[in-house]
Amino acid sequence: MARPSLNDLAAFAAVARHRSFRKAADDLGVSRSALSHAIIGLEAKLGVRLLNRTTRSVSPTQAGADLLKRLDPVLRDLDYALDTLSEVRGRPGGILRINANKSGARILLREVVPRFLAECPEVELDLVSEGQLVDIVEQGFDAGVRLLEAIPQDMVAVRLDGGTRFIAVAAPAYLRDRGRPQSPQDLLAHVCIRQRLPSGKRYRWEFSKRGSEVALDVPGALTLDDNDLLAEAAAAGHGIAYVPEHFAQPFLGDGRLCTILEDWCPQIDGLALYYPRNRHMPSALRAFVNTVKTVRPGT
Known part of the structure; x- marks a missing residue:
């Protein structure tokens, strides 16, 4: 059996770790087609399939998982050996x-x-x-x-x-029309701009006041996944948003947003x-x- 090159083994490890040819190619700085050819060549040399491929996913086979488990410490040791040269050079x-x-x-x-x-x-x-x-x-x-x-x-x-602080904000016109919430539970009767987390789940708004904690899945027809957009949507009057304070600061400074429930929005570790x-x-x-x-x- 021909011995595979270190580059091919590192390429396999990157694809197996990322479970994606695109992400692995970006990581390695090569094209996806070049990476795919390298993996096909590696499998041919070893005489075993290392990756299961579909149009939507990539995952290691059992043989691939076993190889990755043994490769990881070898590649880490190599990185360590090369890094010591940097330390010698200063x-x-x-x-x-x-x-x-x-x-x-x-x-x-x-x-x-x-x-x-x-x-x-x-x-x-x-x-x-x-x-x-x-x-x-x-x-x-x-x-x-x-x-x-x-x-x-x-x-x-x-x-x-x-440190940082999450704050609830709304446009002055919205508060004039709908009233100002006095407690987190009041938000359930308002229009809120909800946030979707990278995991796909919606963020539950979390409030705290003198040891009392409240977490709410607030109502609202609009859901966004970016804090800048949440602040902009609130400033445009689409409802109440809950964002880290610095995202809202430009709109608070020019009066396009107002804070609400301030005593329920304490400072947290940043x-x-x-x-x-x-x-x-x-x-x-x-x-x-x-x-x-x-x-x-x-x-």
Whole structure:
């Protein structure tokens, strides 16, 4: 049996991990057709099918799953060996992959990324902001960004901001016509603009006041999946929205939105960068974390 190339094995691992030729091709920086040919050639060399393919999905066969399980530590060890060369040179290099939501990406792009890229010109930063909460280890990311309260216990977290607040907002004209809710339960008699999460589920609005917590599946004919659009829709008079405060701030500043139920909208822990605790830390990630701590000390 001919020995397959390391590139072909890495290509298979990427497809098996992502369960998608498109995502794996984007990750590797190759075309989908080239990736497909590489996998077909690999299967021919090994004499076994590694992936089940349909028009809608890709998944490892049992043989593919077994190979991936053995390949992962080998590829990690190789990455570690190559990364030590960066440490010897004293200059981080390679690709640093970070998964973040839009809010986190904006914070990083505004302050952290410019300094990091200036100080580490040999690093290629791949910042993915699909908005989905993913297993960063399984999906091949070095780090992620999400709300501090949602970060798994086995991860190291580095704060990116001092906290945030979700607020209920509506246009002044809407409140004149429909009245101002005095409690979260009053929202059940109003028109609300609901939010669909990346998982496909609708977000239940969560309120808290002096230890009392309320979670509501609010009524409404309009559902959106983007906080910017939610704030814009509320400003246009389509109903009440519930968004992180900074998304509503431009509309609050010019009077197109008003806050409601403010005493039910307390401050919560904000966003944090996180990464695995018990894995080798690539030099590029170490440099990025140091930049975060330098640029945003004490957050």
